[in-house]
Amino acid sequence: MTPLLQVRDLGKSYGRHIGCADVSLDLWPGEVMGIVGESGSGKSTLLACMAGHVVPDRGQVIFDTRADGPRDTVSMSEPARRMLGRTDWAFVHQHARDGLRMGVSAGGNVGERLMAVGARHYGDIRATATDWLGRVEIDAGRIDDRPATFSGGMQQRLQIARNLVTGPRLVFMDEPTGGLDVSVQARLLDLLRGLVRRMGLSAVIVTHDLAVVRLLADRLMVMKDGRVVETGLTDQVLDDPQHGYTQLLVSSVLQV
Amino acid sequence: MIRIEGVAKTFTLHNQGGAVIEVMRGAALRVAAGECVGLVGASGAGKSTLMRMIWGNYLAAAGRIMVGDVDVAQAAPRGIIALRRETLGYVSQFLRVVPRVPTVDVVAEPLLALGHDEEAARAQARAMLARLNIPQTLWALSPTTFSGGEQQRVNIARGFVHPFPALLLDEPTASLDAANREVVLGLIAAAKARGAAIVGIFHDEDARARVCDRLVDVTAFAPQAA
Known part of the structure; x- marks a missing residue:
């Protein structure tokens, strides 16, 4: 088996400031990797570089494409990378409004992604959109409402539906439960776990919440000052942290 | 099924002057299929530490920690993930679940992770919950609000719903009443009969005597003793 994603020596600097440096990782099909660290540790920069939103200064992001096998997405043409972003990749933003079109109906937000990959039959698109709203527990009666009328948790679920409707193989998530009520977070976590399992998705989740990664991630990567300080099985990193920074991070939490 | 040789454990406390604490040295253990080995030793002797290393x-x-043909001490994370999915079960003292997930789904999860059909997995989960006397009215609720004994039985149900070839049991009868304790001892006996290799920690001496074929005193693995 080939890793779905291979990151090699990825680095990005902003002037003299290091965004992230020397990051390498393998992500296997069906695996969920958590990336934790404090604000400014470089985890979001790393995610943006992996997802092609930011061009890294160095390194490779090799994705196992359906058609041509492993290809470096950093050196790939812009249209080819954009196509991957519409078909095989998804990106869930921390703030749902960054990932949704607020002026378009809920059904339109989901349908738009289908049309971007070639769906043309209105009835089919609407049926698929309705199905996905159900899967993320949004009442079908809200299909023609705009997301601006939704609660924060509903907006986040709609963003997830919009992202997963095209059947991606890899999902990047930036603090997907950040800013939500604890009870809404729990529901979203359960939803994400179910979707990951049923669709065989791989995911990279950036968060500062150790309780979220404990429940969601198979593997964990800890970042500090733009560099990876520790990686391993999630419960091993949390229960028996080897690096001083991880020990500090774990012991600073009330309960994980 | 489980073979442990020359295992050592140290903790390095980077935020407390880099103190290195050696807690175990030369640990060895062999558990055959169908056998249950009880870990004994005073509190703090390293029973849980050894179990967590497995x-x-x-x-x-x-050292080497072989479970089947996987060396847990050397395996990559994804090797251990696969081992836990297919081969190695663990009944811990703590229930860690996503809040608001129904109990029946919590118990069915090991089967769903193996790709079993969702309805069949739930049916097996319900049968296991019934066997452990969890009232049916609770099955659709999250176990996070359950009593200690009920949470423990949910953990046990999850650990026994799939016939894992190797099982780790951390105080599986600790907070159970007599009737449920009998059910759990029955589950352990049945697991042994189907060939599971079991490592257990039991403070309940009578339970230990009934299910364990051998006892291993982990005090012998303390660094000063080695």
């Missing part, structure tokens, strides 16, 4: 959430500093 589960893989504690890193061994040295």
Whole structure:
């Protein structure tokens, strides 16, 4: 088996400031990797570089494409990378409004992604959109409402539906439960776990919440000052942290 | 099924002057299929530490920890993930679940992770919950609000719903009443009969005597004793 994603020596600097440096990782099909660290540790920069939103200064992001096998997405043409972003990749933003079109109906937000990959039959698109709203527990009666009328948790679920409707193989998530009520977070976590399992998705989740990664991630990567300080099985990193920074991070939490 | 040789464990406390604490040296253990081995020793002697090294959430500093043909001390994370999915079950003292997930789904999860049909997995989960006397009215609720004994039985149900070839049991009868204790001892006996290799920690001496074929005193693995 080939890793779905291979990151090699990825680095990005902003002037003299290091965004992230020397990051390498393998992500296997069906695996969920958590990336934790404090604000400014470089985890979001790393995610943006992996997802092609930011061009890294160095390194490779090799994705196992359906058609041509492993290809470096950093050196790939812009249209080819954009196509991957519409078909095989998804990106869930921390703030749902960054990932949704607020002026378009809920059904339109989901349908738009289908049309971007070639769906043309209105009835089919609407049926698929309705199905996905159900899967993320949004009442079908809200299909023609705009997301601006939704609660924060509903907006986040709609963003997830919009992202997963095209059947991606890899999902990047930036603090997907950040800013939500604890009870809404729990529901979203359960939803994400179910979707990951049923669709065989791989995911990279950036968060500062150790309780979220404990429940969601198979593997964990800890970042500090733009560099990876520790990686391993999630419960091993949390229960028996080897690096001083991880020990500090774990012991600073009330309960994980 | 489980073979442990020369296992050592140290903790390095980077935020307390880099103190290195050696807690175990030269640990050895063999558990055959169909056998239950009880770990004994005073509190703090390292029973849980050894069990966690077998589960893989504690890193061994040295030695081999073979579960089937996987060396947990050396395996890559994805090797351990596969081992836990298919081969190695663990009934811990703590229930860690996503809040608001129904109990029946919590118990069915090991089967769903193996790709079993969702309805069949739920049916098996319901049968296991019934066997452990969890009232049916609770099955659709999250176990996070359950009593200690009920949470423990949910943990046990999850650990026994799939016939894992190797099982780690951390105080599986600790907070159970007599009737449920009998059910759990019956589950352990049945697991042994189908060939599971079991490592257990039991403070309940009578339970220990009934299910364990051998006892291993982990005090012998303390660094000063080695």
